[in-house]
Amino acid sequence: MTTGRTLKALHVTECFAGGVKTALEGYAALDLPVEHHIIQSARRHPDKLTSPNPDLFNTISELPYGHVAAVKATVEAIREVQPDVVHAHSSFGGVYGRLAAKLTKTPVVYTPHGLSFERRDISETKRFVFKQIERAFSPLSTIQAGCASYEAKLLESLNPRSTVEVVPNAIANSESFTNSRFLSESASAQRSLSFIGRITEARHPEMAMEIAEIAAKKGFTCQWIGDGDADMKQSLENSGIHVTGWLTKAEMAGALENISFVIHTARWDGFPMVILEMLDARKLLLVEDIPALFECPREARFESAEEAVKKLELLLEGSLKPDWSPVTDLYNQRTQANRLLRCYQAAAGIE
The missing domain is CATH 3.40.50.2000 (Glycogen Phosphorylase B;)
Structure with missing residues (x-):
């Protein structure tokens, strides 16, 4: 799994809590030639359990709560870190990360960790709007990386011309x-x-x-x-x-x-x-x-x-x-590491 040099990835999320937190810290803990940087907040889930582990991320910065401020802060983080790839996570983080990557001409990988139009606690109208937003932003993704097979299928349905990969969820020592x-x-x-x-x-x-x-x-x-x-x-x-x-x-x-x-x-x-x-x-x-x-x-x-x-x-x-075994054959660290690195290399244009 060597690229000849260490890649830099900048993670962007406004939902650093729960499964997203576990997933991102899992990525950062993988034995890969990748530096992991993060700009984050827990806007939707503010609690004391959401602080990133400083042993896993090379740099940690705070994502402002305002939408415009969040995009500006992400642009600033990109200019400071100079990442090979931006990895945008979750719905709002996906918007912030992809817009900032577009403005700075940086390749971007997008992982929704659950697409908002799948929610069943909102009206059909809101689900339709969320789906159209995801469809509109999908061309800004260099690669769309679903955290599960079903999520990848949904991403493909939004934009059949997009490059979609499954980077499966996994846990340490899985x-x-x-x-x-x-x-x-x-x-x-x-x-x-x-x-x-x-x-x-x-x-x-x-x-x-x-x-x-x-x-x-x-x-x-x-x-x-x-x-x-x-x-x-x-x-x-x-x-x-x-x-x-x-x-x-x-x-x-x-x-x-x-x-x-x-x-x-x-x-x-x-x-x-x-x-x-x-x-x-x-x-x-x-x-x-x-x-x-x-x-x-x-x-x-x-x-x-x-x-x-x-x-x-x-x-x-x-x-x-x-x-x-069909689940554990896919959702394990070995598969996750191989596919994550492959996504980063492909997005950055590295053979």
Whole structure:
């Protein structure tokens, strides 16, 4: 994976939190001949957990909240860093990064980490507008790099003439589970069920509450590891789901030792890091059956709360053993590193 010289990449995002934060720090931690610089904010998710790791990024700068100011600051960052490629992330970051790259004639890679027109918590009119904005900006991308196969398909549909690549989400040391069959041996007799992530409309808390109501009658205890919207959090707690709030890495490691099952509910998604993290932790996992997660084994997908609980019991019995290897064969660090470097080289015009 050598290019003959070290490339410089400038990451641009206004959503440095959650899965985007995990993904960007994952890119920066890869063993590649790439310097990673970042201009960022957590405009949509301001909290104390979002500061970039200074050990991973060569430079870190703050992205202003105003749209015009953000574009100007990104232009200034490009002129200061002199990157070989700008890597723009998320919806607004995608606009800021691509506009600034155009103004400075810098190649740009764009990764949405979940396209805004896929949202199901907004009107059809807003979704149409977001889709047209994405379509209008797609020609400004030198390469469009979806974080998942489904995201790449959506990017291709916006602009069939664009260059699209899949740079799959991955977690550190994820090669440890590549080509392995996910086994049910990690299950214990304890009926402990967890939902994990930020509490938002995207995470479909209503489905989680329906599952918890049925599961509780069958002896399962339920918790949501994470935090988010105050009203949704209260609804979860009122339904009998214990909400832990955000946990540190050490607290999360302790929590994982005491849970058997994880369910990922979602109304829309990219390819969430939590799925890969739970596979790596060898937790028994079910996911809501949405288009973005079509690569997950059919046996592990559910369409209703009743189906989810039925499959929980089959997992507990050991009679249901989903094969996750098609997912782990793609969503691992080796594939991610190869494709990320290939994108940067191609965008920068380096053979």
